[in-house]
Amino acid sequence: MTASVDRKVTELDGPPSLGPLYARAAAGAALPGGGGRDLPAREIVRRGVSVEQEHLADYALACGFGIGGALPLTYPHVLAFPLQVVLMADRSFPLPLPGLVHLANRITAHRAVTPDETLDLRVHADRFVAHPKGAQVDLVAEARVGEELVWEGRSTYLARGAEAPADNPPGTDIAEPSTPTGTGAATWKVAGDTGRRYAAASGDVNPIHLHPLTAKAMGFPRAIAHGMWTAARAVAALQGRIPDAATYDVVFRKPLLLPSTVELVTERSGPDWSLAVRSARKPDKVHLTGRVTPA
Amino acid sequence: MPASTRRAAVIGGNRIPFARANGAYSRASNLDMLTATLDGLVARFGLSGERLGEVVAGAVLKHSRDFNLTREAVLGSRLDPATAAYDVQQACGTGLQAAIAVANKIALGQIESGVAGGVDTASDAPIALHDDLRRVLVRLNAAKSPVDRLKLVGQLRPGQIVPEIPQNSEPRTGLSMGEHAARTALEWGIGRAEQDELTAASHQHLAAAYDRGFFDDLVTPYLKLTKDNNLRADSSVEKLGKLKPVFGKGPDATMTAGNSTPLTDGSALVLLGSDEWAAEHRLPVLAHVVDSETAAVDYVHGPDGLLTAPVYAVPRMLARNGLTLQDFDLYEIHEAFASTVLATQKAWEDAAFAKERLGLDAPLGPIDITKLNVAGSSLAAGHPFAATGGRIVATLAKLLRERATEENKDQRGLISICAAGGQGVVAILEAKA
Amino acid sequence: MSNDLLSNLSNTPVAKQLGLPTVPRLRRFEPGQALLSGPVLVTSVGDGRFAKPISALVEENGQRVVTAERSESRTSIDTAGEEKLNAAVLDLTGATTLADLAAAREILTPAVKKLGPSGRVLLLGAEPGEASGAEAAAVAQSLDGFVRSIGKELRFGATANLLIVSGDAAPSAVDSSVRFFLSSRSAYVDGQNVHVGAPVGPTLDPAGMDDPHDPDLPLRGRVAVVTGAARGIGAAIADTLARDGATIVAVDIPAAGEGLAKTANRTGGTALQLDITADDAPARLISHLEQRHGGVDLVVHNAGITRDKLLANMTEDRWNSVLAVNLGAQLKINAALLESSVLNEAARIVCVSSQSGIAGNRGQTNYAASKAGVIGMVRALAPKFAERGATINAVAPGFIETEMTGHMPIGTREAGRRVNSLKQGGLPVDVAETIGWLGQAESGGVNGQVVRVCGQSMLGA
Structure with a gap:
C-alpha cells in the first residue's frame, strides 16, 4: 500500500503542545500559498513514550473503558495524534489543518499492549488522493515495542475543495462497514x-469540539463530538468480546452534535x-459505522 | 463433612408493607427497614436472643456506609449478636438468591437455621458526587502540603456540584428496565389489554389476600403503614386502560405506569431451617426448597431481552428434576412488568423459540393462569428490588401449605424472578400434605 | 415520674409549705424485692385455721410475726422496737358472734396506728352463705363494710382487703392470694373482697410443680396469651407476666404489628397478629397455641377499644365495634377454648373489665355495657372452666395512668385521679400484677371473681 520512500525523520523529545500548533496552523492557513503541492517526505518520531497512568485513566473514563492490564484499542491513537498534528501543521503540508474532516479510521492492534511498555511512535502521511469533495490524505501511525510492531493506525482526512496531484495512485479506502439496523x-x-x-484526555483541542461558540466560529451549529471519541466509546462497549489482536475500522458519517442522545447498535x-x-x-441518522475483525 | 443433603424448610417470613418511593418510608434507610423487618421476624417466631446459623440479605441501591448492611441489621436487632451475616446482591434476584444461599447451607448441614431476604429504598437512594468533584475531594483529603491543597481547591468548579443521581438503567445499555421490557413486549407482540388484565388481577388478588387475613403472619406494619400502599383494590382493566404509555415509542407502546411496577421502598425476609431445627423450636414447616437455577442472557449484544433469563433457567431446572412446566400447583412469576410475565409465558409456549434458543424438541407449553400469582405480586405490592424474593418465597410457601392442608395433597410451586443484568433466578418449593 | 404533677410535687418539701394534699408514693414490686418489709401482725379471732400457715409464710419470708396481747383492759401489740407494722392479718373465718367482731375491732384499732407506709390490712372471713345462723352470717357480712371503711381511713398508701374463704378451702388455697395482698404487687388494689374456695381441678402437688414458691418467678413455665399487647396496659401485662417467668404470646390486630413486635421481643415472646373479631380468630389462636406451644396456661383478654358518644348520638358502628372487640371476641374465644384441648392443667383466664362497667360512665354506654357484660360472662363461665380445672376471673381497672388518660382534659383527669382512697391514678403494672396473681397455678381457689384495681375508687363502689 505504501510506496517505499526515504523520509526525513524529525524526532520529538516530548509530547508536542497542540494548542500553539493549531494556532500556528490557523494563522498559516490564512496566508496565501502555504504548503507544498504534494506530501512532504517526512516522518515524525517519538521514542520511549511511556504511558502516564493519570492520562490513561482520564481517557478510559471519558470513553467508557475499564482500567486494566491492557491499553484500550484506541488509546495509542491519542499518543500518536499529536505527531499527526505536528506533521499537518507544518508549512510543508499541502493541506490546511483547520477544517480537515476525519473521514475514516483503521486501527490494528497486533497484540495487547500493557501500560508499562515503552512505545516508539512514528507518523507519516500517505495516499494523498482526490475525493469527490476535495482531497483526502491518510496519516499513518505505528507503535513499536523495540522492533516489534504492536499497533497501527490509519486516519483518513478530507480537505474540502483541495486538490490532490492527479498522478498519485488512488490506493484503497477503508471499506464501508455494513450498518447494523437492529x-x-x-x-x-x-x-x-x-x-x-x-479534548482534555486526548489533547485534540480542535475548537469545533470544545464549545458551541468556538464550534459556531468554525461553521457548526453546536460543538461536535470527536469522531475518535465516538469510535472509542463504541468499541469500549465490546470490551471482553473482541480479541486482543483486532482491526477496528470506522467510517464517520453525520457529525454528532453535543449534547445528544444516541444509540449503539451491534x-x-x-x-x-x-x-x-x-x-x-x-x-436513519447514522454518526458512525464500524467493524471489528480479528487481526 | 455431612454425608448427604437434606431439604431446607421455609418456616415463615416477615416483611414490612411496601411503600411507593418518596412516601411513607421516605426518611427510612435500608438499615432501618431491614432491622425492623428482622425484629418483626424475631417477634413472630420467638427468636429473641437466639443465635441463628446465618442472616443473608442485600440491597440493590446501597450507600457505601452500608457495606455491611445485613450484619449491621443483625447487630441492631433482637437476635443474638453472635449471629453471622453477609450481604449479597443480584439485582431483583437478590432476595431469592439469598434464600438459595441459606437453603443450600442448611441442605449441606453446615447450618441449622438462617434468615434471607433483602431491602431496597428508592427514596433514600445513594447520590454520588459528580465524578470530578469526588476525585478532587479524595485528593484533597490525601494532600500533604497546604500548597497541594490550595492547588486542588483551585480545581473545584461550580458545575461539579451537580450530583449524580442513580438511574434505574443498565450501565451497559443506558436503557431503563422499562425500555428494555418494552422491546421484549414488542418482540413478543404483547398487547395492552392483556397487560392491563394481568395488572388488575394482581391488585384484586393482593387485596383479597389482605382481606382474608393471609398477610396477618407475613407482614408487620412499619411507620404507620399497614398495607402495601401501591395496592388499588378497585383496580380494573377499564381504569388501567386510561393510562398513557410511558415506555416504548409510538403506537406500539403498551406499557403504562399501571402495568409496570413503581419505584418502591420495602424489605422482606424469610426464615429457613432444617426440619429438626423447626421441630425443636416448635415452628411450622410451610414448604421445602427443592431446587433452584440461575440463568443469564446476553441482552447487550445478543438476541435476548433484559428480563428474559428465567425463560432459560426454568427448562434447565425442570429437566434436572424430571418435571414439566405443568407439574406445578402454583406459579409465582415476578411482575416486574405485566409484559414481562406475559412474554415469559409466550416464550415458553413458542415452538420455534424452544427449538432454536432453548435447544428443546418441544416448547414447555402454557401454564394455567388461575394458578399464577394467586395472592398478587409486584404490580400490586410494589417492587423494592432486593425485597421481592423474600416476599415471594414466604407468600408461595404459605400458599402451598394452605393448599396442602386443605386438599391433603403435596403441593409444588414455581418461582421465577427476572433481574437486571439479564439474569433470572428460579426455584421450586414443595409442601407436604 | 408520671405526669401526675401533684403526686410528684407532694413528695417534695415545697408541698408541705404550700399545704397541698399529700399523695402517697405507693411501694411497688421490683424483682428481688422481699415479700414483706417489716413485722406482720398475724392473729385470729375464734376458731380460725389460717393464722398458723400465714405466720409460717411471714417467717419464711424473713419477718417477725407479731401477736396481739389481749388483756382485760386493752390489747397491745409489741413490735419489739420496730416503729411500724408492715401488715396486719386477721383470720376471722371463725368469728361468728358480735363479741368476736368486737375482738377484731380491739386488735385492729392499735394495729392501724402501727401500720407503716404502703401497709396492708388483710382480713379473712367466712362465706356468709355458709354460715350457720343469722348472727354468724351477719358477722361474716359485716366484714365487708368493715374492711371498706378501713380502706378509706388508711393513709400513706396502705390498703385493706378481705378474703372471703369457703369452709372447704384448705389453708394452701389462700396462699397465693395472701401473698398477693401482702406484697407490693397489690399496690393499687384496695377495699376489695375476693372469694376463695377450694381450688378447681385436680389437687396441685406443690412438689410436682416447678418451684412454685420461687417468689421472683411465680409464672415460670407458663404460656400466657395477652391480647391487645401492642401498647398500653396490654404491653405492661406482657412485660409483667414475662418478668414473672411466663412465655408470652402477644396478640394484637395486624395493624398494631409494629408495637406488637416490640412487646414480643422485649418479653422474649412471640407476636401473633390477629384480629380477634374475625370469624376464624378463635381457631387461629388455638391452632397457633397448639402448634407453637402445645397448649396454654393463661389467657388474658385485654384487647379493648372505646368509641365514646352520648347514647343520643350513638351509631350502630360505634356500638357494634366496641361490643364486638370488648365482649363478643372474648365470648367466642372462651367458648372455643372450652371446646378445645388447648387448655393446660391449671389454666387461667383473666378478662379485663372496667370500672365503667361497674359504675357506668357518661358517653360510654357501649363501652360500659361491654365491660359489664364481661363480668356477667366471667360469672357464667366460672363453673364451666372449673370443670376443666381452669378458672376465669375479671379485673376491673379504675383510673389507670396511660397514654390515653394523658390525653384527657385536665379537669376530668384530676377528678379521675383523686376520687379514690389512694388519692392517685394507678399504673398499668398494677393491673398486670393483679392478672399475674390470678394467672398463677396456685390461684385455683379464685374463680368467677371480679377484682377492681382502682385504689378503692368511690365510683361504683
Whole structure:
C-alpha cells in the first residue's frame, strides 16, 4: 500500500503542545500559498513514550473503558495524534489543518499492549488522493515495542475543495462497514461537555469540539463530538468480546452534535462485529459505522 | 463433612408493607427497614436472643456506609449478636438468591437455621458526587502540603456540584428496565389489554389476600403503614386502560405506569431451617426448597431481552428434576412488568423459540393462569428490588401449605424472578400434605 | 415520674409549705424485692385455721410475726422496737358472734396506728352463705363494710382487703392470694373482697410443680396469651407476666404489628397478629397455641377499644365495634377454648373489665355495657372452666395512668385521679400484677371473681 520512500525523520523529545500548533496552523492557513503541492517526505518520531497512568485513566473514563492490564484499542491513537498534528501543521503540508474532516479510521492492534511498555511512535502521511469533495490524505501511525510492531493506525482526512496531484495512485479506502439496523444495544446520553472532556484526555483541542461558540466560529451549529471519541466509546462497549489482536475500522458519517442522545447498535457475525452509532430519535441518522475483525 | 443433603424448610417470613418511593418510608434507610423487618421476624417466631446459623440479605441501591448492611441489621436487632451475616446482591434476584444461599447451607448441614431476604429504598437512594468533584475531594483529603491543597481547591468548579443521581438503567445499555421490557413486549407482540388484565388481577388478588387475613403472619406494619400502599383494590382493566404509555415509542407502546411496577421502598425476609431445627423450636414447616437455577442472557449484544433469563433457567431446572412446566400447583412469576410475565409465558409456549434458543424438541407449553400469582405480586405490592424474593418465597410457601392442608395433597410451586443484568433466578418449593 | 404533677410535687418539701394534699408514693414490686418489709401482725379471732400457715409464710419470708396481747383492759401489740407494722392479718373465718367482731375491732384499732407506709390490712372471713345462723352470717357480712371503711381511713398508701374463704378451702388455697395482698404487687388494689374456695381441678402437688414458691418467678413455665399487647396496659401485662417467668404470646390486630413486635421481643415472646373479631380468630389462636406451644396456661383478654358518644348520638358502628372487640371476641374465644384441648392443667383466664362497667360512665354506654357484660360472662363461665380445672376471673381497672388518660382534659383527669382512697391514678403494672396473681397455678381457689384495681375508687363502689 505504501510506496517505499526515504523520509526525513524529525524526532520529538516530548509530547508536542497542540494548542500553539493549531494556532500556528490557523494563522498559516490564512496566508496565501502555504504548503507544498504534494506530501512532504517526512516522518515524525517519538521514542520511549511511556504511558502516564493519570492520562490513561482520564481517557478510559471519558470513553467508557475499564482500567486494566491492557491499553484500550484506541488509546495509542491519542499518543500518536499529536505527531499527526505536528506533521499537518507544518508549512510543508499541502493541506490546511483547520477544517480537515476525519473521514475514516483503521486501527490494528497486533497484540495487547500493557501500560508499562515503552512505545516508539512514528507518523507519516500517505495516499494523498482526490475525493469527490476535495482531497483526502491518510496519516499513518505505528507503535513499536523495540522492533516489534504492536499497533497501527490509519486516519483518513478530507480537505474540502483541495486538490490532490492527479498522478498519485488512488490506493484503497477503508471499506464501508455494513450498518447494523437492529434494536439499540445501548443508549448514550452524550453530555454537552463530552468534547471538552475528550479534548482534555486526548489533547485534540480542535475548537469545533470544545464549545458551541468556538464550534459556531468554525461553521457548526453546536460543538461536535470527536469522531475518535465516538469510535472509542463504541468499541469500549465490546470490551471482553473482541480479541486482543483486532482491526477496528470506522467510517464517520453525520457529525454528532453535543449534547445528544444516541444509540449503539451491534451485530455479531462469527468472530466479526459490526456496529453503528445512530441518533436515538432518528435512527436513519447514522454518526458512525464500524467493524471489528480479528487481526 | 455431612454425608448427604437434606431439604431446607421455609418456616415463615416477615416483611414490612411496601411503600411507593418518596412516601411513607421516605426518611427510612435500608438499615432501618431491614432491622425492623428482622425484629418483626424475631417477634413472630420467638427468636429473641437466639443465635441463628446465618442472616443473608442485600440491597440493590446501597450507600457505601452500608457495606455491611445485613450484619449491621443483625447487630441492631433482637437476635443474638453472635449471629453471622453477609450481604449479597443480584439485582431483583437478590432476595431469592439469598434464600438459595441459606437453603443450600442448611441442605449441606453446615447450618441449622438462617434468615434471607433483602431491602431496597428508592427514596433514600445513594447520590454520588459528580465524578470530578469526588476525585478532587479524595485528593484533597490525601494532600500533604497546604500548597497541594490550595492547588486542588483551585480545581473545584461550580458545575461539579451537580450530583449524580442513580438511574434505574443498565450501565451497559443506558436503557431503563422499562425500555428494555418494552422491546421484549414488542418482540413478543404483547398487547395492552392483556397487560392491563394481568395488572388488575394482581391488585384484586393482593387485596383479597389482605382481606382474608393471609398477610396477618407475613407482614408487620412499619411507620404507620399497614398495607402495601401501591395496592388499588378497585383496580380494573377499564381504569388501567386510561393510562398513557410511558415506555416504548409510538403506537406500539403498551406499557403504562399501571402495568409496570413503581419505584418502591420495602424489605422482606424469610426464615429457613432444617426440619429438626423447626421441630425443636416448635415452628411450622410451610414448604421445602427443592431446587433452584440461575440463568443469564446476553441482552447487550445478543438476541435476548433484559428480563428474559428465567425463560432459560426454568427448562434447565425442570429437566434436572424430571418435571414439566405443568407439574406445578402454583406459579409465582415476578411482575416486574405485566409484559414481562406475559412474554415469559409466550416464550415458553413458542415452538420455534424452544427449538432454536432453548435447544428443546418441544416448547414447555402454557401454564394455567388461575394458578399464577394467586395472592398478587409486584404490580400490586410494589417492587423494592432486593425485597421481592423474600416476599415471594414466604407468600408461595404459605400458599402451598394452605393448599396442602386443605386438599391433603403435596403441593409444588414455581418461582421465577427476572433481574437486571439479564439474569433470572428460579426455584421450586414443595409442601407436604 | 408520671405526669401526675401533684403526686410528684407532694413528695417534695415545697408541698408541705404550700399545704397541698399529700399523695402517697405507693411501694411497688421490683424483682428481688422481699415479700414483706417489716413485722406482720398475724392473729385470729375464734376458731380460725389460717393464722398458723400465714405466720409460717411471714417467717419464711424473713419477718417477725407479731401477736396481739389481749388483756382485760386493752390489747397491745409489741413490735419489739420496730416503729411500724408492715401488715396486719386477721383470720376471722371463725368469728361468728358480735363479741368476736368486737375482738377484731380491739386488735385492729392499735394495729392501724402501727401500720407503716404502703401497709396492708388483710382480713379473712367466712362465706356468709355458709354460715350457720343469722348472727354468724351477719358477722361474716359485716366484714365487708368493715374492711371498706378501713380502706378509706388508711393513709400513706396502705390498703385493706378481705378474703372471703369457703369452709372447704384448705389453708394452701389462700396462699397465693395472701401473698398477693401482702406484697407490693397489690399496690393499687384496695377495699376489695375476693372469694376463695377450694381450688378447681385436680389437687396441685406443690412438689410436682416447678418451684412454685420461687417468689421472683411465680409464672415460670407458663404460656400466657395477652391480647391487645401492642401498647398500653396490654404491653405492661406482657412485660409483667414475662418478668414473672411466663412465655408470652402477644396478640394484637395486624395493624398494631409494629408495637406488637416490640412487646414480643422485649418479653422474649412471640407476636401473633390477629384480629380477634374475625370469624376464624378463635381457631387461629388455638391452632397457633397448639402448634407453637402445645397448649396454654393463661389467657388474658385485654384487647379493648372505646368509641365514646352520648347514647343520643350513638351509631350502630360505634356500638357494634366496641361490643364486638370488648365482649363478643372474648365470648367466642372462651367458648372455643372450652371446646378445645388447648387448655393446660391449671389454666387461667383473666378478662379485663372496667370500672365503667361497674359504675357506668357518661358517653360510654357501649363501652360500659361491654365491660359489664364481661363480668356477667366471667360469672357464667366460672363453673364451666372449673370443670376443666381452669378458672376465669375479671379485673376491673379504675383510673389507670396511660397514654390515653394523658390525653384527657385536665379537669376530668384530676377528678379521675383523686376520687379514690389512694388519692392517685394507678399504673398499668398494677393491673398486670393483679392478672399475674390470678394467672398463677396456685390461684385455683379464685374463680368467677371480679377484682377492681382502682385504689378503692368511690365510683361504683
